[in-house]
Amino acid sequence: MIKQGARRELPVVGRPPAERADAAQNRRKILEAASRIVAARGVESLSMDEVAREAGVGVGTVYRRFGDRAGLLYALIDDREREFQETFLHGDPPLGPGAEPLRRIRAFIDALVDRTEAQSTLLVMAEMDSPDARFADGAYAVYHTHLATLISQARPGTDAHYLADALLAPLAANLFRYQRRARGMDVDRIKTGLDDLITGLDTDHSAR
Amino acid sequence: MIKQGARRELPVVGRPPAERADAAQNRRKILEAASRIVAARGVESLSMDEVAREAGVGVGTVYRRFGDRAGLLYALIDDREREFQETFLHGDPPLGPGAEPLRRIRAFIDALVDRTEAQSTLLVMAEMDSPDARFADGAYAVYHTHLATLISQARPGTDAHYLADALLAPLAANLFRYQRRARGMDVDRIKTGLDDLITGLDTDHSAR
DNA sequence: GTTATAACCGGAGAAAGTTCCGCTTATTCG
DNA sequence: CGAATAAGCGGAACTTTCTCCGGTTATAAC
Structure with missing residues (x-):
């Protein structure tokens, strides 16, 4: 970004x-x-x-x-959240370095849920007028790299690159807002659900 | 739909x-x-x-x-894919009824990847001009219900409703297209990655 | 067959995003 | 300081989506 x-x-x-x-x-x-x-x-x-x-x-x-419009909106978002990146890149554990990878993944996703909740309207609008903008935006790349690194530490041998995308995907602003508004899910429920998904990542799959 | x-x-x-x-x-x-x-x-x-x-x-x-435009695009998509729903609702196993739930989940996600690959351009456009349209559209509801049912069979006691959304999320057309085009991932890699995620669902989490 | 009415039709025009291009100005180099 | 030039500027014009409304027509009841 x-x-x-x-x-x-x-x-x-x-x-x-x-x-x-x-x-x-x-x-x-x-x-x-x-x-x-x-x-x-x-x-x-x-x-x-x-x-x-x-x-x-x-x-x-x-x-x-x-x-374009998407660019302006993302600039607005970035402007407000530069410090968020600081927190998980260099802040205190469990979000920052020091804790074990899986613990950090959980903390990161939780924090990202809160961020999404706070910015959802802006994010939805930004996604709307340029479908790739979310991924092209530097912020996404930072999240992706961060997550992929942690995943490859927690579970070497898996496709950490893909799994990072997959774990970020349920936080797409449009789905998130739909769950919150139309489905009536609260933030805790979403966090719990994602935790469940993350737990699955910790499994040894080779025996299966 | x-x-x-x-x-x-x-x-x-x-x-x-x-x-x-x-x-x-x-x-x-x-x-x-x-x-x-x-x-x-x-x-x-x-x-x-x-x-x-x-x-x-x-x-x-x-x-x-x-x-609106989104409505027209979704009508176009539905028009082409009504038989897809037949396949997983009433077709032969492992996609249709008969196989064990986890097996069906895998088969369903795989089939959905192929469908997304085939329709990605249309899907991206449709998502673009109406952010909720994807979820409001009946097709998504059908997928969601189907998956949620299978998940609750495979792993009773989890939040199948949420997990169904989470499993469908990485198949959002915009992410999918980004992975295919910008990241250069091929369809098999995506399927494998999703299989990995699904495998995690089969874990007993209570001991953790 | 006539009539009432609810649905439907077409296209003008409002609203918003984006492009284009002739003019202006900050910056650099001698 | 005085050009030369690359960057920047403003806003008119174009495009496309979507709304609105006066006139028309299908449908059903009598």
Whole structure:
């Protein structure tokens, strides 16, 4: 995550040129305007035109800075959750390093459930206008790598890469919201269910 | 699945009034036109205007019949897969009744992977313009009920309802397509990974 | 066969996302 | 400081989805 839009085609070598000062300032203005609108009237009514107007820039600028609506929404999400990554990468056990892998997996998934609960509306909207955006976004990659590492420690020999995706999948914002709203499941029930799934990972399958 | 759009608000009691003959005919014409366009130029370029024109009706008619774009897409999907449901509900074992539950779960998930592979583009598009549509659609409900029943047989005492969602989640079209395209995973790898996850379900967790 | 009515029809137009392009400005290099 | 240039800017215009409503037609009751 962190940097959105802006550079879609990278130069063959070397880092992308730094953002010009005025551009960086516009990025900030846009992000703040978007945040203000979301706080005031919800994500549903966040139109690109309005963001541009509120930020005092043209629509074109919003698009140049963030690529598309999904990009803007993910930037908004990232902006709020950078510290979450800190917690599980370098924080205290059982979330951070120090605890045994399976314990960390559980703690991580639990924390992710809470995060999803808090941001579900924003996440659903973001997923909506760009189906791959969730996976292309850096945040997902970080979660995936983290989980895959832990899984391969807990159960060497399995396809940790795939299982990480599979464990993250039930936390897709649209399913999560459907379970919460339409199915009437509460957060604890979801956590318990996922714990059950994780427990299965700890099994020795070779004998089967 | 089966019936899309048309009746969003049901009468309190009794079945909805039958579709008028001309309306039913338009439904057919629209579905055929849409199918033709998809076959010719892909789902990406399926615009409601064009469907209407090709079917020889007004746009309003398309919307009255199918509710929205997602509704039309799901109708298209259902139209092609009604027999899939037959297979696992009443077909031969191990997919159909007769085999032991865990065996049937595996067979079902495997078959679903193949179905997702075949329809992924259509499914991704449908999920895109209406985040809950996948779950609201009758097909998902059928899968969910089927799986939940099998899970509660295989492992009484667990939250089969939740686990069914969790097992279906990695088959979300957008994740699936991302794994196939961006991650370069092949279908067998996905099946194997899911089998691994299912195996975990067979564990006795009470001792843990 | 006539009439009442509920369903249906078409297409104009509103709303929102995205693209395009001529003009402006920050930055760099001599 | 004074070009040269690459980056950035704004907003009009285009696209596509979806809504609305005045007029039409199928269906059923008499």
